[in-house]
Amino acid sequence: MTQEERHEITLVVNGVARQARVPARRLLSDALRHDLGLTGTHVGCEHGVCGCCTVLLDGEPVRSCLTFAVTVDGRELTTVEGLAGPGGMSPVQRAFAECHGLQCGFCTPGFLCTVTAFLRDNPSPTDDDVIEGISGNLCRCTGYQNIVKAVHRAAELMAEESE
Amino acid sequence: MTTRLFGEKVQRLEDPRLLTGQGRYLDDLGHDAVAVAFVRSPHAHARIRDIDVSAALDAEGLISIYTWEDLPGRLAQPLPLLIPHPALTHGRTAYPLAKETVRHVGEPVVMVVAEDRYLAEDVCDLIRVDYELLKPVVGIEEAAQGAQLVHDDVPGNLGAHFVQEVPAADGRGAREAIEQAAHTLAFRLDIERSASMPLEGRGVYARWDGTDLRVYSSTQTSTSVRMAIAAKLDLPLPNVEVIAPDVGGGFGVKIVHPWPEEILVPWAAMTLGREVKWTEDRREHFVSSAHERGQVHFVRVGFDDDGRVEGLEVTILHDHGAYTPYGIIVPIITSTQLLGPYKLGSYRVEFSSIYTNTVQVTPYRGAGRPQGVFCMERTMDKIAQYLGADRTAVRERNFIQPADFPYDQGMVFQDGRPLIYDSGDYPEMLRMLKELIGWDSFERRPGVGIGIGCYVEGTGVGPYEGGHVQITSDGRVHVSTGLTSQGQGHETVFAQIAATELGVPIERVSVVTGDTRRFGYAVGTFASRAAVMSGNAIALACRKVREKALRIAADALEASADDLEITEGVVHVKGAPGAAVPLATVAVLANPLRYAFDEEAKRATQFAGTASPDLPPVAEGEEPGLEGRDYYSPVRSTFASGMHAAIVAVDPDTAEVEILRYAVVHDCGRLINPMIVEGQIHGGVAQGVGGALYERMVYDAHGQLLNASFMDFLMPYATEVPRVETAHLETPSPLNPLGIKGAGEAGVIPVSAVIAGAIEDAEGIAIDRMPISPSELFHLRG
Numbered sequence: 001m002t003q004e005e006r007h008e009i010t011l012v013v014n015g016v017a018r019q020a021r022v023p024a025r026r027l028l029s030d031a032l033r034h035d036l037g038l039t040g041t042h043v044g045c046e047h048g049v050c051g052c053c054t055v056l057l058d059g060e061p062v063r064s065c066l067t068f069a070v071t072v073d074g075r076e077l078t079t080v081e082g083l084a085g086p087g088g089m090s091p092v093q094r095a096f097a098e099c100h101g102l103q104c105g106f107c108t109p110g111f112l113c114t115v116t117a118f119l120r121d122n123p124s125p126t127d128d129d130v131i132e133g134i135s136g137n138l139c140r141c142t143g144y145q146n147i148v149k150a151v152h153r154a155a156e157l158m159a160e161e162s163e
Numbered sequence: 164m165t166t167r168l169f170g171e172k173v174q175r176l177e178d179p180r181l182l183t184g185q186g187r188y189l190d191d192l193g194h195d196a197v198a199v200a201f202v203r204s205p206h207a208h209a210r211i212r213d214i215d216v217s218a219a220l221d222a223e224g225l226i227s228i229y230t231w232e233d234l235p236g237r238l239a240q241p242l243p244l245l246i247p248h249p250a251l252t253h254g255r256t257a258y259p260l261a262k263e264t265v266r267h268v269g270e271p272v273v274m275v276v277a278e279d280r281y282l283a284e285d286v287c288d289l290i291r292v293d294y295e296l297l298k299p300v301v302g303i304e305e306a307a308q309g310a311q312l313v314h315d316d317v318p319g320n321l322g323a324h325f326v327q328e329v330p331a332a333d334g335r336g337a338r339e340a341i342e343q344a345a346h347t348l349a350f351r352l353d354i355e356r357s358a359s360m361p362l363e364g365r366g367v368y369a370r371w372d373g374t375d376l377r378v379y380s381s382t383q384t385s386t387s388v389r390m391a392i393a394a395k396l397d398l399p400l401p402n403v404e405v406i407a408p409d410v411g412g413g414f415g416v417k418i419v420h421p422w423p424e425e426i427l428v429p430w431a432a433m434t435l436g437r438e439v440k441w442t443e444d445r446r447e448h449f450v451s452s453a454h455e456r457g458q459v460h461f462v463r464v465g466f467d468d469d470g471r472v473e474g475l476e477v478t479i480l481h482d483h484g485a486y487t488p489y490g491i492i493v494p495i496i497t498s499t500q501l502l503g504p505y506k507l508g509s510y511r512v513e514f515s516s517i518y519t520n521t522v523q524v525t526p527y528r529g530a531g532r533p534q535g536v537f538c539m540e541r542t543m544d545k546i547a548q549y550l551g552a553d554r555t556a557v558r559e560r561n562f563i564q565p566a567d568f569p570y571d572q573g574m575v576f577q578d579g580r581p582l583i584y585d586s587g588d589y590p591e592m593l594r595m596l597k598e599l600i601g602w603d604s605f606e607r608r609p610g611v612g613i614g615i616g617c618y619v620e621g622t623g624v625g626p627y628e629g630g631h632v633q634i635t636s637d638g639r640v641h642v643s644t645g646l647t648s649q650g651q652g653h654e655t656v657f658a659q660i661a662a663t664e665l666g667v668p669i670e671r672v673s674v675v676t677g678d679t680r681r682f683g684y685a686v687g688t689f690a691s692r693a694a695v696m697s698g699n700a701i702a703l704a705c706r707k708v709r710e711k712a713l714r715i716a717a718d719a720l721e722a723s724a725d726d727l728e729i730t731e732g733v734v735h736v737k738g739a740p741g742a743a744v745p746l747a748t749v750a751v752l753a754n755p756l757r758y759a760f761d762e763e764a765k766r767a768t769q770f771a772g773t774a775s776p777d778l779p780p781v782a783e784g785e786e787p788g789l790e791g792r793d794y795y796s797p798v799r800s801t802f803a804s805g806m807h808a809a810i811v812a813v814d815p816d817t818a819e820v821e822i823l824r825y826a827v828v829h830d831c832g833r834l835i836n837p838m839i840v841e842g843q844i845h846g847g848v849a850q851g852v853g854g855a856l857y858e859r860m861v862y863d864a865h866g867q868l869l870n871a872s873f874m875d876f877l878m879p880y881a882t883e884v885p886r887v888e889t890a891h892l893e894t895p896s897p898l899n900p901l902g903i904k905g906a907g908e909a910g911v912i913p914v915s916a917v918i919a920g921a922i923e924d925a926e927g928i929a930i931d932r933m934p935i936s937p938s939e940l941f942h943l944r945g
Contacts, residue, residue: 003223025281034279039191040184042411044362045445049873052362080184089182097178100842104650105181106188106363106411135882138873140362140412141650143845143910144881 009073013038014082022069028062029053031069032079040080040109044138051137054110055079061117080109083116091157092116092150101150103141111137115151124155169663169901172838175655176674186409189366189381190442196368197226199428199441200283202273202290203451204265207299207520207866208313211263211292214273219289224282227435228290229274229427231260237395238430242421246490250325251516253317254487257523259423265294266313266485267520268866269450271423276431276439299520299866303459303482306519313485313518322483323491323516327498329573330509331474337511340474344465348545353932354534354915356457356482356860357853359527360878361649363411364443365452367424369432378405378429383418384687385677386645391421392429407677413649414850415526416453418689419489449871454860455493455527457482458534462542470546470557473508477501477538481516484523491516492577493524493531496621499574499582501535503619504589504804505561506570520866526689528850529911532620537933540616540916544923554615554920555593555602562589577690578624580799586894587619587804592828595890600808600826610815611823614920615808616913621800622831622905623695623896629684630701632661632708633790636754636763638732638747640665640672642704644697645685647677651907652839653693657701659835660901664705665712666729667746684794691803691905694835699795699899707791712749715789719744719752719773746789753789755780801896803904805829807848807913809885811921818941820856820922822885830892832904840906841889847910849884854911855918857883859934 006021013036020035027046032038032055041064044052048066055064056078083090092115095101102108111134118133119125125133130151131144139147180186216228231239242256261272273290277283298311300320309319331340341347368379376398382388382405389405392398410417424441432439443452459480465473481494491514498512543561547554563570565588572582596615597603605613633641642661648654658672675681676697677688686696709729716734717724720742728737735743748766755774756767766773774780781787810824827844834840857877861869870876887910895902919930928943 023281033190034194037194038184039188040186042188042363043190044411045873047445047872047874050362080182084183089179093182096182097174100175100838102178102181102650103652103842103846104361104363104410104412105177105186106361106650108181109184112182131881135880138362138878138880140360140414140850140878141846142842143847143849143887144884145845145886146842148881 007070009070011072012076014078020069024068024070026069027065028067028069028072029064032064038079038081042106042109044107049138050107051110051114052107054113054137056113056117059117061114078113080112083112090116091161092119092154095150095154095157099146099150099153101142101147107137107139111139111147115154119151119155119158123158125151168659168669170834171659171836173655173659173669173836175652176658177652177654188363188409188411189368189379192379192408193368193438193440196438196440197276197278198280198283199431199439200275200280200287201271202275202287202292204261204268204270204272206265206294206296207268207301208297209265209294210297211261211265211272212295213293215291218291219286222282222286222289224278225286226276226278228286229260231258231262234259236397238426242423242488243391244490245488246492248323248490251323251487251491253322254490255314255317256488257423257486259427267522268868269447269522271451274427274431276435301519301521301862301864301866303457303480303517303519306517307480307515313520317518320518321515322487322518325491326513327574328511335509337474337476337509340509341463341465341476344473345467346549347463347465348549349463350545350931352460352462352538352541354456354458354537355934356454357527357858358454358860359414359416361412361414361416364445364448365417365422365424366442367428368440369429370438371433371436374402376403376429376433379408380405380425381410381417382407382420383413383647383649383689384420385647385679386683386685387687388420388425389679392426395421395426396430396433405679407647410647410649413688414528415455415530415689417649418687419453419525445873446871450522450868452522453525454484454522455524456534456854457524458497460534460538462538464542464546466546469560470550470552471560472505475507475542476511479512479514481514482519482524483516484519484521486523488523489525493526495577496531497535499576500532500619500621501539502572503536503539504563504587504617505539506563521862528847528908530690530908532618532912533854533915536616536618536913537916537919540913541919541931544920555597558617559590559593564590576621576800578800583799584619584802585896585898587802587830588892588894589804592804592806592830592892595892596806596808596826596828599828599888599890600810600824602808605810610925611810611812612921612923612925613808613810614917614924615806616916616920617806618912619802619804620691620909620912622691622803623797623801624690624692625797626686627794627796628686628696628700629682629792629794630697630704631682631790631792632701632704633788634708634712634746634750636747636750638671638745640667642672642701643675643681644701645682646688646693646697649688651693651843652836656694656835656839657697660698660702661705664702665709667732671732691907691909695801695899695903695905696795698835698903699901700793702901703793703795704791707793708789711753711791712746712789715749715752716744750789754787795899797898801898801904803831803906803909805909807917809917809921811918811925813922813925813940818937818944822852824888825885826888828890828892829909830894831906831909832896833893833902834891835903843906844889844910845887847908848887848914849879851911851914852884853879855915855934857934
């Protein structure tokens with residue numbers, strides 16, 4: 001019986017350097033969830049379509065289920081666990097609660113990461129911008145209407161709070 | 164002032180944990196558990212000649228391999244047939260692991276346990292199963308011919324055949340009424356297969372400590388999974404606990420139980436003495452859970468010059484796949500709920516439930532209603548078109564009127580009870596919908612059409628649910644109910660009910676669902692029943708607790724219980740807020756103590772002077788503690804209703820359909836939380852749009868599911884779902900204390916009918932088969 005080769009990697013997750021020893025084929029989603037215990041990132045399809053596993057890699061949204069953990073050695077990651085600040089939930093998180101932008105909550109971490117990056121780049125989006133911005137994430141519960149509303153509300157909150 | 168939370172848009176209590184990554188879904192549990200993967204049949208129909216595991220025995224991380232031959236006792240028997248019915252003469256269920264024959268692609272054949280999922284899948288790849296291929300039976304009409312059999316002992320592949328007939332008032336049968344009607348139409352309507360497709364698949368995690376078994380499952384019914392596990396593994400029921408943790412969507416598929424994995428994983432945990440977990444992957448979900456919707460309908464209708472239906476006859480072929488664990492509930496619901504808000508002169512419905520070598524069929528949100536409503540509403544549209552009448556006018560002429568309630572449709576519903584509608588106001592609902600969509604002012608223009616669909620939905624089916632309410636000495640209120648949650652916001656709405664009934668701030672209320680350690684008696688979450696069933700049970704339990712609290716407080720305050728009320732968690736004399744005692748203190752007094760575990764508890768001890776020395780500390784008929792339990796068990800279902808309308812534009816070149824507007828009027832009785840009800844409607848409509856325009860399960864002639872991934876099974880993104888405009892009508896149910904009706908499935912039910920009607924209106928082509936793709940529509944244009 002041959003033992004699968006393992007690699008030492010360091011991931012800077014939510015500002016904290018974390019080490020893991022993983023096989024080359026270990027998906028980033030599995031490394032986050034099962035090696036680092038950050039189970040907030042979810043896995044819905046493992047083929048890059050649903051967007052549940054979206055995390056921010058050096059600030060940009062990526063599918064962690066289509067990324068090998070070893071390929072992001074040394075890089076910075078933000079997961080849903082890192083979105084809230086010292087003062088509590090982020091504007092995006094608060095807006096989702098206020099607008100009922102989630103039901104079962106399984107797709108939500110992916111939406112929150114996607115929307116966080118989207119609003120950073122488009123602080124005052126139109127309806128079409130928002131729909132385009134979230135069009136890579138599937139939700140089976142909400143019908144998206146309240147998610148769209150939440151994105152607009154988050155933009156409002158961010159504008160108010162940056163004043 | 165009393166605390167009024169019932170009916171308010173209260174923000175969800177679930178959200179803070181779900182928004183911060185603190186939710187606990189199945190695969191988030193059991194960090195140290197070993198992993199299960201399955202070898203599943205790649206063939207739709209085959210005999211297993213041999214299973215060779217020799218190449219796998221050396222694999223890294225292998226712990227164990229199991230086939231059917233390894234299964235002991237009742238585990239080796241077929242899975243239960245959950246809902247027997249006299250018409251289901253040839254019900255068949257699968258073995259947990261295939262015994263001799265596989266009957267659909269995806270059927271589990273070998274279970275592998277290894278140190279992690281990657282290694283378990285490696286082992287699966289090394290196991291060789293030798294199959295003798297049998298001819299697959301695919302396609303409902305081919306299956307109904309019966310030339311090839313799915314089960315050798317089921318002739319004609321016929322699982323069930325069932326007829327229900329409601330004759331005319333003068334005794335004539337529907338066929339006779341149709342023959343004698345002024346006008347008749349006959350046509351065929353098809354709906355293709357789709358599936359619930361929650362974003363979290365199924366999953367099971369089990370721990371065994373030598374005596375007690377604890378199982379976590381992503382299920383819609385933890386109490387029934389528990390009973391099934393105890394029975395299959397021959398364990399005493401009190402030694403088995405089942406918990407549904409946070410569940411990432413269900414939509415029907417997770418009501419089926421026990422899944423093979425729900426008994427195999429606990430058994431492996433017991434056999435190996437290790438924590439064991441299986442998490443379904445997406446392909447597994449496509450080929451080994453359940454589908455729904457696929458039905459063919461042959462309709463004949465007779466009507467008078469005004470479009471009043473004198474007789475309707477519907478013959479249904481229902482494709483139930485390879486097995487029937489959930490019985491014939493789906494076609495029963497189609498046959499009964501097809502009637503919608505209408506009173507027909509006479510009705511005859513007949514269905515044949517047919518085996519095919521495909522994934523089994525069990526309820527998906529709507530559960531047979533989308534098909535029934537498609538039949539009825541297409542029929543109404545065809546009558547209107549034939550007569551040159553307005554589509555809404557024809558519907559209106561057939562409506563049950565407000566004065567007709569309770570209205571008996573003369574049939575037997577899915578709960579085995581008479582199909583009697585309790586309340587509703589269909590003419591008013593239609594008026595509201597026409598106003599909302601602008602039906603009368605809609606301007607006809609090329610490529611744009613308008614459609615409408617009406618439905619009635621039996622909700623809150625029995626037999627019962629229960630609620631337990633406990634107020635502890637810190638003043639907190641702990642509510643539990645046995646049914647489960649998959650995103651419906653039960654923690655919030657049940658807390659609203661409890662806070663309102665008890666007069667406490669909602670922040671002090673916490674709700675637990677789906678945990679058999681907290682509440683052992685329940686049925687489950689399906690059929691838009693949770694709010695009606697558990698909501699009323701919790702309200703009744705709260706009323707018991709409130710009465711007890713007032714009784715104890717009356718003693719303490721030396722007042723009459725009739726003069727007391729509870730506000731913000733404090734019992735006080737009406738109009739005299741100074742004469743008051745907090746519920747926390749009442750909870751202390753409710754439990755006579757020997758030992759003072761804290762300062763507050765001293766009041767209840769033997770020398771505190773609060774109890775009469777001449778009476779037993781716990782009075783006869785009383786129990787210690789400020790808590791209560793009650794059950795709600797309705798005599799029959801309560802009937803919600805709704806009407807949808809849509810305006811669509813069809814591209815003249817590509818035949819792509821765009822939904823320009825979508826309007827919903829909905830009546831689920833009294834609303835507990837309008838925000839949550841709206842959310843349920845939005846989500847239902849989105850699934851309906853998927854079913855109308857995008858989603859279908861494509862099987863080839865070999866029984867291979869060709870689109871078993873999210874790349875190819877097209878669920879709508881935000882770009883495909885219209886903004887839904889909603890209005891609510893509230894006709895309370897007279898059947899339950901809270902006057903509520905279910906809302907969970909409503910949004911999805913009429914969407915295919917509505918979109919078909921709108922496309923037909925835009926294109927002038929009969930739309931009799933859904934879903935419809937641009938290329939199909941393009942070809943229909945000829």
